[in-house]
Amino acid sequence: xxxxxxxxxxxxxxxxxxxxxxxxxxxxxxxxxxxxxxxxxxxxxxxxxxxxxxxxxxxxxxxxxxxxxxxxxxxxxxxxxxxxxxxxxxxxxxxxxxxxxxxxxxxxxxxxxxxxxxxxxxxxxxxxxxxxxxxxxxxxxxxxxxxxxxxxxxxxxxxxxxxxxxxxxxxxxxxxxxxxxxxxxxxxxxxxxxxxxxxxxxxxxxxxxxxxxxxxxxxxxxxxxxxxxxxxxxxxxxxxxxxxxxxxxxxxxxxxxxxxxxxxxxxxxxxxxxxxxxxxxxxxxxxxxxxxxxxxxxxxxxxxxxxxxxxxxxxxxxxxxxxxxxxxxxxxxxxxxxxxxxxxxxxxxxxxxxxxxxxxxxxxxxxx
Amino acid sequence: xxxxxxxxxxxxxxxxxxxxxxxxxxxxxxxxxxxxxxxxxxxxxxxxxxxxxxxxxxxxxxxxxxxxxxxxxxxxxxxxxxxxxxxxxxxxxxxxxxxxxxxxxxxxxxxxxxxxxxxxxxxxxxxxxxxxxxxxxxxxxxxxxxxxxxxxxxxxxxxxxxxxxxxxxxxxxxxxxxxxxxxxxxxxxxxxxxxxxxxxxxxxxxxxxxxxxxxxxxxxxxxxxxxxxxxxxxxxxxxxxxxxxxxxxxxxxxxxxxxxxxxxxxxxxxxxxxxxxxxxxxxxxxxxxxxxxxxxxxxxxxxxxxxxxxxxxxxxxxxxxxxxxxxxxxxxxxxxxxxxxxxxxxxxxxxxxxxxxxxxxxxxxxxx
Numbered sequence: 001x002x003x004x005x006x007x008x009x010x011x012x013x014x015x016x017x018x019x020x021x022x023x024x025x026x027x028x029x030x031x032x033x034x035x036x037x038x039x040x041x042x043x044x045x046x047x048x049x050x051x052x053x054x055x056x057x058x059x060x061x062x063x064x065x066x067x068x069x070x071x072x073x074x075x076x077x078x079x080x081x082x083x084x085x086x087x088x089x090x091x092x093x094x095x096x097x098x099x100x101x102x103x104x105x106x107x108x109x110x111x112x113x114x115x116x117x118x119x120x121x122x123x124x125x126x127x128x129x130x131x132x133x134x135x136x137x138x139x140x141x142x143x144x145x146x147x148x149x150x151x152x153x154x155x156x157x158x159x160x161x162x163x164x165x166x167x168x169x170x171x172x173x174x175x176x177x178x179x180x181x182x183x184x185x186x187x188x189x190x191x192x193x194x195x196x197x198x199x200x201x202x203x204x205x206x207x208x209x210x211x212x213x214x215x216x217x218x219x220x221x222x223x224x225x226x227x228x229x230x231x232x233x234x235x236x237x238x239x240x241x242x243x244x245x246x247x248x249x250x251x252x253x254x255x256x257x258x259x260x261x262x263x264x265x266x267x268x269x270x271x272x273x274x275x276x277x278x279x280x281x282x283x284x285x286x287x288x289x290x291x292x293x294x295x296x297x298x299x300x301x302x303x304x305x306x307x308x309x310x311x312x313x314x315x316x317x318x319x320x321x322x323x324x325x326x327x328x329x330x331x332x333x334x335x336x337x338x339x340x341x342x343x344x345x346x347x348x349x350x351x352x353x354x355x356x357x358x359x360x361x362x363x364x365x366x367x368x
Numbered sequence: 369x370x371x372x373x374x375x376x377x378x379x380x381x382x383x384x385x386x387x388x389x390x391x392x393x394x395x396x397x398x399x400x401x402x403x404x405x406x407x408x409x410x411x412x413x414x415x416x417x418x419x420x421x422x423x424x425x426x427x428x429x430x431x432x433x434x435x436x437x438x439x440x441x442x443x444x445x446x447x448x449x450x451x452x453x454x455x456x457x458x459x460x461x462x463x464x465x466x467x468x469x470x471x472x473x474x475x476x477x478x479x480x481x482x483x484x485x486x487x488x489x490x491x492x493x494x495x496x497x498x499x500x501x502x503x504x505x506x507x508x509x510x511x512x513x514x515x516x517x518x519x520x521x522x523x524x525x526x527x528x529x530x531x532x533x534x535x536x537x538x539x540x541x542x543x544x545x546x547x548x549x550x551x552x553x554x555x556x557x558x559x560x561x562x563x564x565x566x567x568x569x570x571x572x573x574x575x576x577x578x579x580x581x582x583x584x585x586x587x588x589x590x591x592x593x594x595x596x597x598x599x600x601x602x603x604x605x606x607x608x609x610x611x612x613x614x615x616x617x618x619x620x621x622x623x624x625x626x627x628x629x630x631x632x633x634x635x636x637x638x639x640x641x642x643x644x645x646x647x648x649x650x651x652x653x654x655x656x657x658x659x660x661x662x663x664x665x666x667x668x669x670x671x672x673x674x675x676x677x678x679x680x681x682x683x684x685x686x687x688x689x690x691x692x693x694x695x696x697x698x699x700x701x702x703x704x705x706x707x708x709x710x711x712x713x714x715x716x717x718x719x720x721x722x723x724x725x726x727x728x729x730x731x732x733x734x735x736x
Contacts, residue, residue, distance in 0.1 A: 039562075039575030056574035058704030103479075111477035177552035184545035189578075194407075194558060206424035207407030210557075336426030 002034050002067050006136065007051060013132040014047040014102065020092055021046040022102040022129050023085070025113050028303035029104060029133060031231040034067050042081070044088055054084055082120055089121050102129030106304070134308040138300060139325035144232065145350055148302065148327055152234035152348055152359035154188040154227045158195070159236055159362050162225075166368060168217045168242050172197035176210030179225065188227040192305040196224035196237075203239070204342035206294075206334055217243040220341040222334070226305050233305050235329045236360040237346035240368050251287065252343045253366040256335050259283035260345050260364075263297050263330040267322060267349060267356040273298055273309050274318035276330065284335070294333035301329050301348055326351045327359070370402050370435050374504065375419060381500040382415040382470065388460055389414040390470040390497050391453070393481055396671035397472060397501060399599040402435050410449070412456055422452055450488055457489050470497030474672070502676040506668060507693035512600065513718055516670065516695055520602035520716055520727035522556040522595045526563075527604055527730050530593075534736060536585045536610050540565035544578030547593065556595040560673040564592035564605075571607070572710035574662075574702055585611040588709040590702070594673050601673050603697045604728040605714035608736050619655065620711045621734040624703050627651035628713050628732075631665050631698040635690060635717060635724040641666055641677050642686035644698065652703070662701035669697050669716055694719045695727070 010033070014022065022045045024030050030041030033051065042054040050071050055063050057074045064072055073084040093099050099121075103114060105128045118126060140148070161182040165175050176195040183191070198208035203220040215221060224237040239256075241249055259280040266279045276298040284293040296312035306312055309320035312332055322328065331346035345364050349356040378401070382390065390413045392398050398409030401419065410422040418439050423431050425442045432440055441456065443449040461467050467489075471482060473496040486494060508516070529550040533543050544563040551559070566576035571588040583589060592605040607624070609617055627648040634647045644666040652661040664680035674680055677688035680700055690696065699714035713732050717724035 037577070039573075039577060056704075058572040058574060058702065058706065058710060061706060062569055105483055106480045107478040109479035110475040111471075111479040111482045112474045114479045115473055173552065173555070173557065177549060180552065181545060181549035184541065184548065187541070187580075189541065190562060201430055204426040205407075206426060209405070209407060212555075334426065336424075338426065338429060342426060 002051065002069055003032070007033055007045060009136055010045060010132055011047055013135070014045075017131060018100060019047060019102045019127060019129070019132065020096075020099045022132065023117065024104075025110065026104050026106070026108045027231065028108070028307075031303055032137060034069075036066065037231055042085075044085070046092060052088060054081060082116060085117065086120050089124060093123060097123070099124045100127055101125070102127050102132060104129050104133065108304075130308065137302060138308060139323065140302060140327050140350070141325075144302065145327070147230050147232040148234055148348070148350070149359055150187070151227055151229040151232050152236070152361075154183050154186050154229060155225045155234045155236035155360055156362050157186045158183040158225045158227060159223065159238055162197075162223045162238070163240070163368060166215065166221060166240060166242065168215060170215055172199055172202075172210040172213050172215060175215070175223075179223070183225070183227045188229060189231075190228055192226040192228050192233045193224070196222060198222040198224075198342070199242075200341060204334065204336035204338065204340075206336070215242060218246075220249060220343060222342055222344050224344065224346065231303050233301055233303070234348045234359055235301055235305065235346050236348065236362060237331060237344050238362065238364065239343045239345060239366065241366050242368070245366055246340075248337070248340050249343075250366065252289070252335055252337060252340065255284060255287040255289055256331070256343045256345055257364050258287070259297070260331045260347070264347075264349070264356050267298070267328060267330060267351065269321075269323050269351060269354055271322045272318065273311050273320050273322070277311070277318065280330075289335060289337075292335055292337060297332050298328055298330050299332060301327055322351055324351050324354070328356070330356075370419065370437060371400070375401055375413060377504055378413060378500055379415050381503070382413075385499055386468060387415060387470045387495060387497070387500065388464075388467045390500065391485065392472075393478065394472050394474070394476045395599065396476070396675075399671055400505060402437075404434065405599055410453075412453070414460060420456060422449060450484060453485065454488050457492060461491060465491070467492045468495055469493070470495050470500060472497050472501065476672075498676065505670060506676060507691065508670060508695050508718070509693075512670065513695070515598050515600040516602055516716070516718070517727055518555070519595055519597040519600050520604070520729075522551050522554050522597060523593045523602045523604035523716075523728055524730050525554045526551040526593045526595060527591065527606055530565075530591045530606070531608070531736060534583065534589060534608060534610065536583060538583055540567055540570075540578040540581050540583060543583070543591075547591070551593070551595045556597060557599070558596055560594040560596050560601045561592070564590060566590040566592075566710070567610075568709060572702065572704035572706070572708075574704070583610060586614075588617060588711060590710055590712050592712065592714065599671050601669055601671070602716045602727055603669055603673065603714050604716065604730060605699060605712050606730065606732065607711045607713060607734065609734050610736070613734055614708075616705070616708050617711075618734065620657070620703055620705060620708065623652060623655040623657055624699070624711045624713055625732050626655070627665070628699045628715070632715075632717065632724050635666070635696060635698060635719065637689075637691050637719060637722055639690045640686065641679050641688050641690070645679070645686065648698075657703060657705075660703055660705060665700050666696055666698050667700060669695055690719055692719050692722070696724070698724075
């Protein structure tokens, strides 16, 4: 069912900012307003009036019923879909010369669709809708926290499976298969990023995936999980060693663990994102790893894996202040040392009652 | 290891079309040229000279070694990454006023990155690289067919698992979990689209996903699988009924099966994409379902789930001719009848020796 309160708040902001409508092309904001997901999330929220969902004729009845949306534009082909959107734009323009339409400008917005929309609607001026949506989505309500808590529990089940499965001789892909299966069986709805199982030289990668590489004794293995529950994400990352750690591996792990702990300690209402970075970096420096520190140890999380504030992507976000109700991870960037590999630990927190309350609860131990 | 022959062919076309470089932002073309995938596929192929891979410092050594690429630009943060790209652009412009840079304009190209690139490089004119890439990627070589054959075998394993798992009382999500697990365990590298398990009213959806809906006796269930193997996709879709089919369900299934067979029969070198649609639609009409026919029963497949020719997305592609070496699916759109549900069957073919050779081999039976 659509969330009228959220829609009204967005409309109020749109009016203040002279944005005529928000064209939704991504899953996160579609779920935020309509409470459920679709393979093709396409909707228009005008600054005034009823939201319009654009969907396929075979889904019309069900959309009307489940969302309680009156104006459902239906299409029988993809060509029709864009025509329907153009028609809505024409209906909105009235006596104006140009329409100002907000669009989300983030990774999952398809450049193809935005380009097609702009070519089909020359009377439209596209602006970034972040100025409307960021403030709304940054602070989560109780229903959102409950879904993120469930996602966090699913992440923990995934990590428990990793611990049971990891051993020398198994491929990264086999470990990922077991993790994914366990998370799905426990109610997860897929993942926001592919399950990372990065071992040996691959543990030092900034990102990763699961490959056909065989995990060997002595390997550092980074397991990074971002399961979804009803669209909402939680992030849990741990690093393990296969067999006995070397002194260097142990030192890197202890450094990261201390840096993460310092970051969590700093994660309080009123603190700026950059302060979390600063205390974590200090621990890296004190342990001789200052040159290996990558800025962005903390980012917001919710319907997207990384959302505003995300200094990990927008360095400017490092000036944003933490406040009660935000959900933030600590431990994002890898400590990557050429020749040894990488270490990462990441957890998800809910800022509540003046402190960071962990949503992901899993021990941080290097040795399996 | 990078594929020099493919790079040279692309460079030749770029020079003919006065495109100064191709900025790669998507997995498919990255894999096409470099033979492997990365979480952030970022590279520049200039019309002349060595390709440049943009990657994180911790991955530099491994990238150089595995790809055989000399010019690897490294970055220590995301801010650095865009600066590196700007630097390359400045180095390329010489005495020109504007650089013409090709970018893939498809669903997986992030609007966010393209927007950031354009703002950071005002001296750049962005054009669609399809005019270079489509012709290259449309015809597959033997190594590509081998990978798609493996992906097809993995899809068959997934569908066998679906048949074993489907029953009244189980949720769509549980069925998806078993399918995904079986495909991963047999060597699959994830999926190009989420596993669809669409039952009951949801079977009539144009697309779908797996939900928490409980599958019931009498439900039509559409299972649509697009596993990847080393980046390459194969598509296999089947529809089943739980329990005994009604006459209507049976008729819809038989209509779709006949329409698909007619399409496969028409899938020959020299035929245009629209001819496959025409014969399939004729079968729908003859069986009284003409009004329910959605254009686009066939699309090319390879490193992307849907790639040129894809009349399913670009109606203009329906004029493209089939030729030997192409890989094409038949059976894409749902036959959706309000009140009854939907039926879809889809298979992947390799055009070889003048006919459509199936890559996906699985019986089409409505009853489990």
